[in-house]
Amino acid sequence: MTCSTDKNCIDCDKSKNCCNMNCFTENEANLFKSLTENELDFLVEKKQQIRYNIKETIIKQNTSSTFVICMRDGLAKVFIEGEKGKNLIVKIIGRGDFISGGGLFNGNVQHFTISAITPVTCCLIDASKLTNLFSENNKFAVELLRNHTKQSNYLLSKMVSLTQKYMPGRVAETLLYLRHEIYINPKFTVDLSRQELAEMSNMTKESLVRILQQFKESNLIKTQGSEIEILDEVSLNHISING
Numbered sequence: 001m002t003c004s005t006d007k008n009c010i011d012c013d014k015s016k017n018c019c020n021m022n023c024f025t026e027n028e029a030n031l032f033k034s035l036t037e038n039e040l041d042f043l044v045e046k047k048q049q050i051r052y053n054i055k056e057t058i059i060k061q062n063t064s065s066t067f068v069i070c071m072r073d074g075l076a077k078v079f080i081e082g083e084k085g086k087n088l089i090v091k092i093i094g095r096g097d098f099i100s101g102g103g104l105f106n107g108n109v110q111h112f113t114i115s116a117i118t119p120v121t122c123c124l125i126d127a128s129k130l131t132n133l134f135s136e137n138n139k140f141a142v143e144l145l146r147n148h149t150k151q152s153n154y155l156l157s158k159m160v161s162l163t164q165k166y167m168p169g170r171v172a173e174t175l176l177y178l179r180h181e182i183y184i185n186p187k188f189t190v191d192l193s194r195q196e197l198a199e200m201s202n203m204t205k206e207s208l209v210r211i212l213q214q215f216k217e218s219n220l221i222k223t224q225g226s227e228i229e230i231l232d233e234v235s236l237n238h239i240s241i242n243g
Contacts, residue, residue: 043129046126049121052116058114060110070096072121073120074118075191077091077114077192168243171203187230188229189226189227219232
């Protein structure tokens with residue numbers, strides 16, 4: 001995809017800051033903090049800022065891609081496409097998140113699909129630039145490996161949770177994840193459908209709706225349309241842990 005042929009692509013060469021420079025500099029925990037100014041300039045040179053509409057695919061599972069994604073605005077879901085159309089959402093990503101689709105150190109083959117939940121603006125960065133900096137900047141290499149390990153550990157923890165917890169525990173964990181990691185508020189409007197919430201919890205939509213109703217009747221949560229309010233976080237956390 002090139003900026004000259006796609007209306008959703010902005011020519012990033014016109015301005016150093018038109019893309020997500022903040023993705024690289026504003027967060028002290030950012031993996032790019034160890035790069036020099038020259039290395040940062042090298043990394044963001046000829047990057048592309050792309051706008052995606054709701055449900056548009058950003059990265060497709062089992063395809064080859066030479067780009068990594070750095071999120072500027074919006075929310076996207078990272079999921080594994082299973083057989084017979086059954087998906088498993090493993091993570092929601094938003095502003096400042098960096099993700100490679102699992103292919104950065106594995107031939108650029110993407111292990112996940114990433115698609116927009118809300119309108120998304122993100123930067124596509126040439127993956128070869130990252131591997132080049134990896135070999136030249138030891139501190140950056142450590143940060144990149146740490147980020148990669150953190151993502152791998154999260155996915156391992158997620159898989160263990162989904163296989164060992166009963167359904168109420170999985171739903172409780174999903175609600176707490178949305179409350180603390182995505183919306184940072186006990187009362188939030190969910191950008192995900194009930195089907196997508198079920199895919200986050202590894203269950204059918206019908207099972208998810210039933211458990212949400214049980215939580216509602218037990219005064220753990222309050223729901224109205226797409227709005228969810230957590231009323232008893234202590235009990236919900238207990239259910240999540242003992243799942």
